[in-house]
Amino acid sequence: MTKYDFSALNDKEFEEFICELMNKHYLLELQSFKPGKDAGIDLRCSTSKNNNAIVVQAKQYYTKFNDLFSKLKNEELAKVQKLNPEQYWLVTSLPLSAANKDAIAALFKGFMPDANFVLGREDLNKLLNKHKSIEKNWLKLWLSNTSVLKRMLNNGIYNRSEFYEEKIVRTVKCYVKNHSLDDAAKILKKNKFLLITGQPGVGKTTLANMVTYQFLAQEYQLVYINKDIAEADDVFTKDKDARQLFYFDDFLGRTHLELLNHTGSSESSIVNFIEKIQFSRNKYLIMTTRTTILNDAREHLEKIRQARLDLNKQEIRLSDYNLKDKGQILYNHIFHADIGLVYKEVVLKDKNYWKIIRHKNYTPRLIEFICKPYNISEIEPSKYLSFILNALTYPELIWEHSFTKQLRAEDRFLIGSLYSFGNHFRFINYRFDSHIRLDCLELGYNARVNYEVKNNGHTRSTDSFNKSLKHLLDGYLLSYVEKDTNVIMLGFINPSIDDFLLQYFKRSNEEKWKLVNGAAYLAQLKFCYNKLFSFTDLGFDIYEKETLAFLQFINKDPNHFKATIHLDSAYPIAYQNAFNCELAELYYDLKFTEEINLELDPLIISLVSKVDLNDLNNSAYDILLKIIKEPGDLILLEKYVMDNWEKLIIALWPHGSNSDKFEELEDLFKNYNQNLRAFINHPDHMKMFYDDLSTKADDETISMIYSNEDNIKSLEELDELKEKVLKTRNEIFEGFYMEDKSYDESYYFRDLENDEKFTENRTRKKKPVKINTTQKDKEKADVKEMEEYVENLFTMFE
DSSP states (O other): OOOOOOSSOOOHHHHHHHHHHHHHHHHHHHHEESOOTTTTTOOOEOOOTTTTSEEEEEEEEOSSSHHHHHIIIIIHHHHHHOOOOOOOEEEESSSSOEEEEEEEHHHTTTTTGGGGGEEOOHHHHHHHOOHHHHHHHHHHHHOOOOOHHHHHHHSTTTTTTGGGGGHHHHHHHHOOHHHHHHHHHHHHHHEEEEEEEESSSHHHHHHHHHOOOHHHHHHHHHEOSOOOOOOHHHHHOOOOOOOOEETTTTTSSHHHHHHHHTTHHHHHHHHHHHHHHSSSTTEEEEEEEHHHHHHHHHHHOOOHSHHHHHHHHEEEOOOOOHHHHHHHHHHHHHHHOOOOOOHHHHHGGTTTHHHHTTOTTOHHHHHHHHHHHGTTTTTGGGHHHHHHHHEEEEEEEHHHHHIISOHHHHHHHHHHHHHHHEEETTTTEEEEEOEHHHHHHHHHHHHHHHHHHHHHOOOOOTTTHHHHHHBBBBBTEEEEEETTTTEEEEESSSSHHHHHHHHHHHOOOOHHHHHHHHBBBBHHHHHHHHSSSSSHOHHHHHHHHHHHHHHHHHHHGGGGSOOOOOOOOSOOOHHHHHHHHOOOHHHHOOOOOOOHHHHHHHHHHHHTOOOOOTTHHHHHHHHHHHHOOOOOTTTHHHHHHHTTTTHHHHGGGGGGGGHHHHHHHHHHHTTTTTHHHHHHHHHTTHHHHHHHHHHHHHHHHHHHHHHGGGOSHHHHHHHHHHHHHHHHHHHHHHTOOOOHHHHHHHHHEEEEEEEHHHHHHHOOOOOOOOOOOOOHHHHHHHHHHHHHHHHHHTOOOO
């Protein structure tokens, strides 16, 4: 016989369940109501003579009978007397003895014909046993059944945390059912495989787990694919009667990286396996992935694009939650949370739940975090709301707990390695980027692990990089494919992780030096020194000591560290050139006291003098300009620059960006007391400078016209723009002692001067925006309805 305690349901769900069960068994026409204060009525049946002919109270209790009876006697009896129903039913999740039922019937004498109108836990389970269809309709109830749980665990995988009993029960209780679960089940049954997509944090894995639980309960064997599709092929049974469900969570996470590195066999394997599933009986496949990753795959992977399967027909797209969804998720977590009532009351007081639901950083992950007992074990109830709002406003609080308490050591090594690469300017997309290439990250990670093994007794696990990457993707990390280069890049999923890690490593000198000792790249050392070794934070003496230690560390084996700027696919250069530039820059960044600088000066010169000036890219240009621009008291460096002045200027000039290099050149000449005018007007140099100045002036001209053309409404305004353009061009050339001889005004303004076009531009009016008032009113009404639902939901919380 089925044995439920009904704790998987919240109080509102319990009412709806009782309504369905009693209507089915007793052939009643009970009505349920929206959430809110019930005035003694949870369910009722009306007649023409009495609106409250039959009244049902559903009490979800898990304490003692005396608590329930006291509630009925002191609060509910008066309500029932006022309602004066012909029949009064009391239904509860508590187990009741015959004496308990008799006591309740006696309390409500006159409204309750006998003790048969009192239903306890045993009665509800008996009724469910008679009405199996209702049991199946209530998925959350059915999945929490002891026998069903046993089947799930027997068919699941014990070393997967998603399939521990406690995890299943918690997921089921807090899950807010919506159409996506039914849609997912239908797609899977019809097409044999299901693809769940969405942005991080929208519940892809939760939905996949809920669908998986249903299959496990139906005696399907779960095959959880951890790394690649070959794992699934190895255990795929040809027995047509054998039930198998293949579950590939984040199948384009690590696999996506592999596919793009090995297009061909891996790509074919995944397509072939999907087709194999579709032609096999009792075999199903569930996959999840992030939307951006899927889009990359569709664009880059030829076989997925050309496969004889339409992913759109098998795809469930999860999007952001509306107010009602957010309210229900919060309500379920608070209702089922194993935290004191005093904490729950904080959420209810003064409608504080709205501060949570409407917060811009709301995610189910954050809601789960604030409802876990161990996360608030040291938080006083009076400070619970502040704790919640701080967690929402500063999500790094979650990263600190997760990073220090929940991640494996090797996960932390990978996160630290990624962080140590820092932000760097990438000329391919002209922006600062905190993402790093997959191959560089793996080398950096291996260096860190090797350091930990050698110096701290760490034991490396098998395939640790891939395991950590798989574990951290979607929770800490995101990946994408750079379209122009097809290179896989990895970065943090949220900027708040960077904020947390900065403070974490600054607080711990030990952890900071572990990053340095475990580095594989010069870029890591540069970032760590500049970001984590701060003169302001450390003070003179400690900063000097740490800088000397850093220098000694590098000098032990400079060639141990690798360069990265040669990897710029748009502007590749020789590795040795990249190495010499990056190591010289790192030494340059260590400048501090006279003693340190005396040691650095010859080191920097030995590297800069070896740089092939005919083999530079934009990154190398930035480094060399930075080094030679302000030599300070680096005497050897200053002498080298003066001895090679013309050679350096001519070599560096073509690599600077048009917007900045003129100003940079001016500063450089001033710093070394050199005559810029004489240098530019030298016959051997004049054409090179003039051509670049013309390019800059032409770019400025086009930009000014583009920015202003829509605002010109008269010929006078057009003339004003022409004057501004001419003035700007003259300033560009005059700053470098040259004259603009190439400007053709008619060329740039001929479109605007065209009578027809100019008239159109002058008389152009914005089209009125048509507002669909009906749609607008409907949207307002929908929001209001959702707000009322959430208000009533929390109002009924006892």
